[in-house]
Amino acid sequence: MDLSRLCIHTITTKPWPIETAIERFSAHGVAAMTVWRDALEGRDITAAGRQIRDAGMEVVSLCRGGFFPGETESARQEALDDNRRAIDEAAALGAPLVVLVCGAVPGQPLDAGRSQIRDGIEAVLTHSEAAGVKLGVEPLHPMYADSRSAVNTMAQANDICAGIDSPYVGVVVDVYHLWWDPELEREIGRCGQMGKMFAFHVCDWRTPTEDLLLDRGLMGEGCIDIRQIRGWVEEAGFDGYNEVEIFSNRYWAMDQEQFLERVVEAYTNHA
Amino acid sequence: MDLSRLCIHTITTKPWPIETAIERFSAHGVAAMTVWRDALEGRDITAAGRQIRDAGMEVVSLCRGGFFPGETESARQEALDDNRRAIDEAAALGAPLVVLVCGAVPGQPLDAGRSQIRDGIEAVLTHSEAAGVKLGVEPLHPMYADSRSAVNTMAQANDICAGIDSPYVGVVVDVYHLWWDPELEREIGRCGQMGKMFAFHVCDWRTPTEDLLLDRGLMGEGCIDIRQIRGWVEEAGFDGYNEVEIFSNRYWAMDQEQFLERVVEAYTNHA
Numbered sequence: 084m085d086l087s088r089l090c091i092h093t094i095t096t097k098p099w100p101i102e103t104a105i106e107r108f109s110a111h112g113v114a115a116m117t118v119w120r121d122a123l124e125g126r127d128i129t130a131a132g133r134q135i136r137d138a139g140m141e142v143v144s145l146c147r148g149g150f151f152p153g154e155t156e157s158a159r160q161e162a163l164d165d166n167r168r169a170i171d172e173a174a175a176l177g178a179p180l181v182v183l184v185c186g187a188v189p190g191q192p193l194d195a196g197r198s199q200i201r202d203g204i205e206a207v208l209t210h211s212e213a214a215g216v217k218l219g220v221e222p223l224h225p226m227y228a229d230s231r232s233a234v235n236t237m238a239q240a241n242d243i244c245a246g247i248d249s250p251y252v253g254v255v256v257d258v259y260h261l262w263w264d265p266e267l268e269r270e271i272g273r274c275g276q277m278g279k280m281f282a283f284h285v286c287d288w289r290t291p292t293e294d295l296l297l298d299r300g301l302m303g304e305g306c307i308d309i310r311q312i313r314g315w316v317e318e319a320g321f322d323g324y325n326e327v328e329i330f331s332n333r334y335w336a337m338d339q340e341q342f343l344e345r346v347v348e349a350y351t352n353h354a
Numbered sequence: 355m356d357l358s359r360l361c362i363h364t365i366t367t368k369p370w371p372i373e374t375a376i377e378r379f380s381a382h383g384v385a386a387m388t389v390w391r392d393a394l395e396g397r398d399i400t401a402a403g404r405q406i407r408d409a410g411m412e413v414v415s416l417c418r419g420g421f422f423p424g425e426t427e428s429a430r431q432e433a434l435d436d437n438r439r440a441i442d443e444a445a446a447l448g449a450p451l452v453v454l455v456c457g458a459v460p461g462q463p464l465d466a467g468r469s470q471i472r473d474g475i476e477a478v479l480t481h482s483e484a485a486g487v488k489l490g491v492e493p494l495h496p497m498y499a500d501s502r503s504a505v506n507t508m509a510q511a512n513d514i515c516a517g518i519d520s521p522y523v524g525v526v527v528d529v530y531h532l533w534w535d536p537e538l539e540r541e542i543g544r545c546g547q548m549g550k551m552f553a554f555h556v557c558d559w560r561t562p563t564e565d566l567l568l569d570r571g572l573m574g575e576g577c578i579d580i581r582q583i584r585g586w587v588e589e590a591g592f593d594g595y596n597e598v599e600i601f602s603n604r605y606w607a608m609d610q611e612q613f614l615e616r617v618v619e620a621y622t623n624h625a
Contacts, residue, residue: 225495228533
């Protein structure tokens with residue numbers, strides 16, 4: 084088993100406090116972690132980052148910033164403040180990247196949302212560069228276009244990054260959101276040519292999916308050809324981690340040690 | 355209230371037998387109906403069509419055929435047989451159109467699915483032309499790409515129709531499936547130029563959506579700019595009905611007479 088490129092998100096084993104996740108991931112030979120902000124609540128963030136590295140793992144990213152669109156100027160300002168805090172937290176943790184779930188306001192035209200997203204990223208860019216923390220635009224599945232993200236395809240994420248053109252802004256590819264897109268291979272190639280492939284997330288799409296948010300599958304139990312997409316990402320020059328990000332009421336209800344064993348096995352066989 | 359272009363799908367008031375739907379839709383001044391096959395079970399289909407017309411309404415289409423992709427040759431043959439039956443039922447009913455939910459096999463590459471969809475449509479085309487019944491390719495939201503349709507954008511539906519190039523094959527536009535697509539306006543225009551805009555379905559996207567299939571909203575209670583999309587469709591030359599197609603556990607649990615009043619009101623104010 085080659086786990087040298089396996090990263091697991093703290094939210095994948097959400098019932099565990101981060102201390103347990105660090106200890107158990109490390110014991111299984113997991114190489115890296117992405118940390119969700121909820122896992123850091125009440126913790127000394129710098130110490131948490133040190134703990135992860137002391138356990139022999141790398142910190143890949145902090146999840147998440149974003150949610151830039153807002154109906155009012157003050158709502159958008161609040162979002163900018165929160166993104167600057169996320170950048171500071173990533174810097175304290177030693178995470179080189181903040182993942183952006185870009186946001187959407189129900190009823191707002193999606194192109195207006197994308198424009199506010201671009202403005203928002205540009206507004207926090209100085210802060211991001213000063214902190215040495217990159218920003219990763221994660222396109223979300225069109226089923227989240229109402230309230231979570233007006234960026235729903237790789238092409239749109241690439242366009243935003245091309246428009247901003249800073250080495251601090253790139254794209255996060257998540258197979259769950261993008262597997263259906265007929266232009267995915269081409270747009271992954273374009274992203275690679277721009278040097279903007281910042282992260283790669285894996286899980287699977289279950290049939291039937293019983294919850295729009297919290298029914299992601301383990302790699303191999305759904306319809307996504309993860310290895311094909313991973314192949315495209317690697318051909319495009321990406322050599323970072325394969326990050327397992329699973330939100331699942333089903334799996335959070337399991338014994339998390341057994342679930343972690345299944346994650347490692349599914350990663351080895353299907354990702 | 356101008357209801358002269360209002361069509362309602364039998365499934366919208368699913369708890370009602372078709373006889374009640376005919377009587378109540380007509381009493382409210384609804385101009386037309388689209389009939390789902392489950393509503394015809396155990397009925398004389400020709401008589402049902404006559405009943406609708408005698409009540410002063412037009413039959414717009416029969417829902418639904420499709421589901422062409424299959425893992426085996428025999429599964430695909432069964433699908434063809436079922437589509438021929440759907441065409442015969444539409445002819446008996448006096449419906450000029452069968453709506454196609456094109457199908458998908460979980461784990462089958464989507465381009466292979468689209469290829470089987472095109473082959474399937476071509477295989478039943480002679481039957482369709484002989485019966486004088488058209489076929490409408492309905493692109494479905496990418497959240498149904500696993501098991502319901504490998505056709506997920508207007509561009510893909512247009513491509514399939516352009517490839518087949520028969521006046522009997524066109525596109526069904528449903529705002530629920532397509533509202534998020536950044537290329538929607540352009541592809542609706544292209545569809546109109548090809549003369550392939552066959553039908554237009556409306557409902558709304560609720561936030562939060564609590565069920566992937568059965569939580570569609572009434573027009574006006576969600577995030578879709580229905581009038582904008584209707585405008586594009588009409589600019590593209592479409593002058594058919596606006597069809598209200600709502601699957602909703604929430605609304606099916608209501609008194610259906612009260613629900614029908616809300617449908618008519620929502621149509622008048624938001625579609």
